[in-house]
Amino acid sequence: MAEMMSPKLSVNVNKIATIRNARGGNNPNVLQVALDCERFGAQGITVHPRPDERHIRFTDVHDLSTNIATEFNIEGYPSEDFLQLIEKVKPHQVTLVPDPPHVLTSNAGWDTVTHQEFLTQTIARIKQTGARVSIFLDPNPALIASAKATGTDRIELYTEAYASQFNKDPATAIAPYVAAANAALEVGLGINAGHDLDLHNLAYLAQNLPGLQEVSIGHALVCDALYHGLQNTIQLYLRALKIH
Ligand code: PXP
Numbered sequence: 001m002a003e004m005m006s007p008k009l010s011v012n013v014n015k016i017a018t019i020r021n022a023r024g025g026n027n028p029n030v031l032q033v034a035l036d037c038e039r040f041g042a043q044g045i046t047v048h049p050r051p052d053e054r055h056i057r058f059t060d061v062h063d064l065s066t067n068i069a070t071e072f073n074i075e076g077y078p079s080e081d082f083l084q085l086i087e088k089v090k091p092h093q094v095t096l097v098p099d100p101p102h103v104l105t106s107n108a109g110w111d112t113v114t115h116q117e118f119l120t121q122t123i124a125r126i127k128q129t130g131a132r133v134s135i136f137l138d139p140n141p142a143l144i145a146s147a148k149a150t151g152t153d154r155i156e157l158y159t160e161a162y163a164s165q166f167n168k169d170p171a172t173a174i175a176p177y178v179a180a181a182n183a184a185l186e187v188g189l190g191i192n193a194g195h196d197l198d199l200h201n202l203a204y205l206a207q208n209l210p211g212l213q214e215v216s217i218g219h220a221l222v223c224d225a226l227y228h229g230l231q232n233t234i235q236l237y238l239r240a241l242k243i244h
Contacts, residue, residue, distance in 0.1 A: 010044030012218030154190035163196035
């Protein structure tokens, strides 16, 4: 029972594509790595295709969608191209991120007050595909009511600030996240989290963030796999997520 409530691990395989693209061939094979992540216990696979296809390509997204058995989560900025991809692929979950095309990685959540109308229309369109929708959000309780009004099912809390403050003081680092999560739970939103999560800061988040359902982790997990191997690394992340 307790195990059933542990947050799910969705492995972001973008970094695998970055390594593959460095040499132009198909090594490592993104699909094979994703299938192995599932085989080793990951409960989901995440990709973040960007318009320049510098890591995950649109063809990878199609390949993954027809072959993986766990939850497929596609993140990205809802450009017309992205929305058409979603309509073709019909993933289980779509996570909307407000990142402009050339940023290195996502660096902020949505301003759900300013962009409420845009998000509402976008989310209604995505929901016609049957996907669950999540929106990337800074841990600010003031954004929760307008997030709820967009029609999203979940929020993904942007954990960069948590991760960067964790070593100094975990309780202070998590406090705004707990406030945002409680506000989200009160209005019936589900809660995901992601960005800069690793084997040092993950267990504390899993134990202390109310209602956490899923984390998506890429960079640190792939770095850890260099030392521990992919199978051990996934086991270590699953162990960190176990709610006691
Ligand atoms: N969530 C979102 C919205 C992201 O953009 C990313 C990075 O692509 C992640 C989670 C995963 O972050 P990390 O690679 O630091 O684990």
